[in-house]
Amino acid sequence: MNIQQFQEALFTKGREIGYVDMEIYYVNGRSTSVKVLKGEIDQYTIVENGGLSFRGVINGKMGYASTEKLEPDVIEFLLEEARSNADILESEEQDELFEGSESYPEQPAYAGELADTAPEILIEAALEMERTALAADPRIVMARHCSVSTRENEVLIVNTKGLHCHRRKSLATAYVYVIATEHDETVTGGWHDYSLRSVEDINIADVAQKAVTEAVSKLGAHTIQSDNYPVIFRHDAAAQLMAAYTTVFSAESVDKGFSRLAGKLGQKVANTKLTLVDDPLMEHVPAGSTFDAEGSATRRNEIIKDGELLTYFHNRKTARKAGVQSTSNASKGGYNGKIGVSYHNLYVAPGSSTLEDMIRKMDRGLMIVELQGLHAGTNTASGNFSLACLGYWIEQGKVVRAVNQITVSGNFFDVLQQIEEVGNDLRFTGNCTSPSLKLASLSISGS
Amino acid sequence: MIHPIQIQDMLQAALETGGDFAEVFFEDRTNGQLGMTGGVVDTALSGRDFGIGIRIMKEHFSVYAYTSDMSEQSLIRLAKSAAKAIRGGGGPGTQTITLHPHAIPNHHPIAIIPDGSQKCAKIDMMRRAHEAASQYDPSITQTSIGISNSIQNVLIANSNGLLVEDTRTYTRMRISAIATDGEHRQSGFRGPGAYAGTEFLENLNIEENARHAARIATTMVKAGYAPSGRLPVVIENGFGGVLFHEACGHGLESTAVAHGTSVFANKIGQQVASPLVTAIDDGTIPNAWGSLNIDDEGAPTQRNVLIENGILKGYLIDRMGSRQMGVPATGSGRRQSYKFAPASRMNNTFIANGASTREEIIANTEYGIYAKSLGGGSVNTSTSEFNFAVEEAYMIRNGKIAEPVKGATLIGKGIETLQNIDMVGNNLDHSQGMCGSVSGSLPVNCGQPTIRVSEMTVGGRKGE
Numbered sequence: 001m002n003i004q005q006f007q008e009a010l011f012t013k014g015r016e017i018g019y020v021d022m023e024i025y026y027v028n029g030r031s032t033s034v035k036v037l038k039g040e041i042d043q044y045t046i047v048e049n050g051g052l053s054f055r056g057v058i059n060g061k062m063g064y065a066s067t068e069k070l071e072p073d074v075i076e077f078l079l080e081e082a083r084s085n086a087d088i089l090e091s092e093e094q095d096e097l098f099e100g101s102e103s104y105p106e107q108p109a110y111a112g113e114l115a116d117t118a119p120e121i122l123i124e125a126a127l128e129m130e131r132t133a134l135a136a137d138p139r140i141v142m143a144r145h146c147s148v149s150t151r152e153n154e155v156l157i158v159n160t161k162g163l164h165c166h167r168r169k170s171l172a173t174a175y176v177y178v179i180a181t182e183h184d185e186t187v188t189g190g191w192h193d194y195s196l197r198s199v200e201d202i203n204i205a206d207v208a209q210k211a212v213t214e215a216v217s218k219l220g221a222h223t224i225q226s227d228n229y230p231v232i233f234r235h236d237a238a239a240q241l242m243a244a245y246t247t248v249f250s251a252e253s254v255d256k257g258f259s260r261l262a263g264k265l266g267q268k269v270a271n272t273k274l275t276l277v278d279d280p281l282m283e284h285v286p287a288g289s290t291f292d293a294e295g296s297a298t299r300r301n302e303i304i305k306d307g308e309l310l311t312y313f314h315n316r317k318t319a320r321k322a323g324v325q326s327t328s329n330a331s332k333g334g335y336n337g338k339i340g341v342s343y344h345n346l347y348v349a350p351g352s353s354t355l356e357d358m359i360r361k362m363d364r365g366l367m368i369v370e371l372q373g374l375h376a377g378t379n380t381a382s383g384n385f386s387l388a389c390l391g392y393w394i395e396q397g398k399v400v401r402a403v404n405q406i407t408v409s410g411n412f413f414d415v416l417q418q419i420e421e422v423g424n425d426l427r428f429t430g431n432c433t434s435p436s437l438k439l440a441s442l443s444i445s446g447s
Numbered sequence: 448m449i450h451p452i453q454i455q456d457m458l459q460a461a462l463e464t465g466g467d468f469a470e471v472f473f474e475d476r477t478n479g480q481l482g483m484t485g486g487v488v489d490t491a492l493s494g495r496d497f498g499i500g501i502r503i504m505k506e507h508f509s510v511y512a513y514t515s516d517m518s519e520q521s522l523i524r525l526a527k528s529a530a531k532a533i534r535g536g537g538g539p540g541t542q543t544i545t546l547h548p549h550a551i552p553n554h555h556p557i558a559i560i561p562d563g564s565q566k567c568a569k570i571d572m573m574r575r576a577h578e579a580a581s582q583y584d585p586s587i588t589q590t591s592i593g594i595s596n597s598i599q600n601v602l603i604a605n606s607n608g609l610l611v612e613d614t615r616t617y618t619r620m621r622i623s624a625i626a627t628d629g630e631h632r633q634s635g636f637r638g639p640g641a642y643a644g645t646e647f648l649e650n651l652n653i654e655e656n657a658r659h660a661a662r663i664a665t666t667m668v669k670a671g672y673a674p675s676g677r678l679p680v681v682i683e684n685g686f687g688g689v690l691f692h693e694a695c696g697h698g699l700e701s702t703a704v705a706h707g708t709s710v711f712a713n714k715i716g717q718q719v720a721s722p723l724v725t726a727i728d729d730g731t732i733p734n735a736w737g738s739l740n741i742d743d744e745g746a747p748t749q750r751n752v753l754i755e756n757g758i759l760k761g762y763l764i765d766r767m768g769s770r771q772m773g774v775p776a777t778g779s780g781r782r783q784s785y786k787f788a789p790a791s792r793m794n795n796t797f798i799a800n801g802a803s804t805r806e807e808i809i810a811n812t813e814y815g816i817y818a819k820s821l822g823g824g825s826v827n828t829s830t831s832e833f834n835f836a837v838e839e840a841y842m843i844r845n846g847k848i849a850e851p852v853k854g855a856t857l858i859g860k861g862i863e864t865l866q867n868i869d870m871v872g873n874n875l876d877h878s879q880g881m882c883g884s885v886s887g888s889l890p891v892n893c894g895q896p897t898i899r900v901s902e903m904t905v906g907g908r909k910g911e
Contacts, residue, residue, distance in 0.1 A: 043508075047513055088566050179829050
């Protein structure tokens with residue numbers, strides 16, 4: 001059964017049993033991934049997969065159910081489960097289906113031929129990446145993970161109010177993670193890059209070289225004494241930290257009492273050097289999008305401008321409750337989740353300092369390049385964090401040596417206020433991005 | 448679920464290009480999820496996951512492919528396209544596959560199979576948790592409660608003729624409480640779960656679990672920051688076992704060991720931990736959260752002694768690890784769903800009982816940290832550097848538990864930390880967690896008695 005036949009049969013049966021309005025959210029994708037190890041293919045993975053989420057209004061309430069099987073025998077499961085789920089919901093704020101925006105922006109994000117890349121091209125790229133990494137430095141003993149993959153996916157939202165949104169995206173990625181050893185010490189480092197158009201656009205040799213530099217520069221690491229130090233979060237660590245706390249900007253978290261930013265609209269929640277933007281309409285980024293999970297046309301939103309909190313992320317329900325316009329940030333945590341709130345392509349607007357300048361101006365301090373255990377060591381309710389990390393010790397404007405076996409602790413809301421400098425090294429690699437950030441002081445635990 | 452003849456055809460097609468082993472994993476899974484925020488039911492989701500994964504091996508190389516399109520042509524096409532990735536030729540395989548279905552004994556009886564009719568009863572249970580947590584203390588300002596259940600039907604078949612089916616039933620309750628004290632907010636969490644049906648919830652002391660979550664939030668909102676630096680740490684029983692899970696467990700998986708990249712590689716027979724430490728991974732504990740009748744490669748799970756009195760005895764090995772290392776598999780091949788190739792993973796991992804009582808351990812500690820409830824953690828198996836977060840901690844002064852402290856993250860290196868365990872209690876308990884790794888997110892138990900590590904780096908805050 002194809003998706004159109006399934007949707008028509010579902011809506012017809014739904015109407016018969018009393019559904020007033022109905023919607024499907026359908027995701028489908030295919031991907032090919034090659035992983036190599038020691039000059040041989042280690043793993044080869046082929047995927048063709050999809051899923052569908054149904055929601056519908058019955059007896060005045062909205063119910064949800066989902067399936068990965070698109071055959072006639074699951075239609076009854078979807079309609080019955082959604083009805084019994086609707087029955088028990090107590091929340092007074094009802095979701096409602098959307099008839100669609102007046103117009104939608106255009107965004108070239110799909111290269112039809114990308115997913116049809118010949119397997120030999122993926123294999124050769126992965127082998128070359130491994131060879132380059134192993135040859136780059138005698139201390140590299142293994143490329144623990146070395147993979148190249150392509151994927152494409154589509155999202156389709158159709159409802160009985162006339163909404164019809166469809167989007168296709170494609171992406172190629174190369175990722176390598178190497179192990180370096182010297183004098184019984186073992187360190188690891190990784191790098192990745194992507195292209196929306198073709199595998200051949202990715203500079204494989206550069207990815208390999210960067211992973212090697214990351215790893216070997218960590219050799220010779222040891223801890224430092226526990227104290228408060230000035231800290232630079234390099235762009236990648238800064239993005240990790242920001243991403244761990246993004247739910248505090250969600251109107252849903254604010255409304256439910258989970259976010260400390262409740263009641264702070266219009267206030268200075270960060271240093272004036274900080275501007276935070278969600279821009280799904282940017283071209284050539286992996287997290288671009290022209291409509292959100294409710295079918296609202298997306299737009300560029302400034303969340304924080306010069307330190308001032310301008311808005312939360314809203315979907316249609318949270319916006320209605322707050323008496324504002326949706327910011328088109330409706331999300332779905334996988335096709336099988338309910339409608340929530342999230343960002344698309346969130347980034348800290350770049351400043352003017354280069355990372356080298358930030359280091360040069362630091363008398364004694366730490367540059368953090370990797371944070372670990374973020375799922376457990378960050379508390380979004382309090383903003384507190386205490387995280388294992390890796391970095392480099394800086395003295396008199398120069399990187400002196402690598403540092404390990406330390407933790408960094410502080411509070412995210414204080415960090416926003418304490419940002420002294422914002423770097424110019426923004427590099428879009430995921431859906432939350434930051435340039436390097438310099439802070440006056442953070443607590444480091446070591447020996 | 449799927450006809451054996453279809454599977455035979457698929458396996459045959461998979462071996463056409465010279466593969467020496469093929470396996471299919473078929474899954475039909477029903478999920479239910481209910482959620483309540485501040486006492487109001489705001490989430491009710493049902494879902495059906497459905498699909499098939501096929502793996503082909505040739506020596507140490509494997510191909511994995513999956514789809515949820517179960518039409519006959521699609522399955523054969525999938526098998527053939529996966530087979531094309533088998534390199535090194537060797538001519539078309541001539542193996543004739545005959546499947547031998549066999550029933551497996553069920554060690555995990557389910558009394559009440561979860562279904563839609565129990566939604567109202569489950570809402571009552573969530574409301575009880577909300578009431579108990581919110582009445583615990585005036586500082587509790589918000590609660591979030593959830594109940595999730597799933598029934599996973601699996602069929603596993605391979606070119607050796609294996610054909611087995613099993614059903615895994617999971618039930619879990621999640622309780623979060625938030626305490627607020629002016630500007631400060633803290634949260635507390637409990638997440639009891641089992642390989643069981645709705646009877647698990649009926650027998651659960653919901654109020655006690657809710658008060659436990661509320662106590663963590665309330666205590667921590669009033670707490671000052673933990674100190675920094677290297678200190679003795681007493682880690683409480685139950686989920687404290689996540690220390691072993693991160694410091695050692697992941698490093699013993701063949702995924703890490705087979706290529707020699709784990710610090711535990713090539714160390715069988717060597718002293719890798721304090722002689723007080725005996726550690727076991729047991730997939731057979733009846734109805735435990737991390738148990739299985741058969742692993743996701745169709746092999747019966749077993750009790751694997753990993754470390755005995757500090758000596759490394761064994762690893763956790765899946766089928767590919769067995770090929771790479773030339774040793775038998777240990778029933779440890781696991782995957783989240785048909786969307787993942789199996790990998791060696793933990794089931795229920797724990798440190799066995801020692802001789803000390805909790806009271807003795809604390810009384811013998813002059814100054815240190817008492818980590819009463821732990822959060823999650825992570826590890827880099829190549830370097831063995833691990834970390835985990837402490838949800839609820841107190842100072843120990845002069846052999847007594849003193850004031851609460853927050854923000855204590857514990858970090859260390861695997862073997863060094865295991866060798867620094869200098870007291871082991873006699874009060875083994877198990878707790879439930881989700882473990883994320885190469886083959887997805889899986890239910891695992893972490894367990895231990897109360898233990899003491901003579902010195903660990905505590906990531907608190909200097910001068911506060």
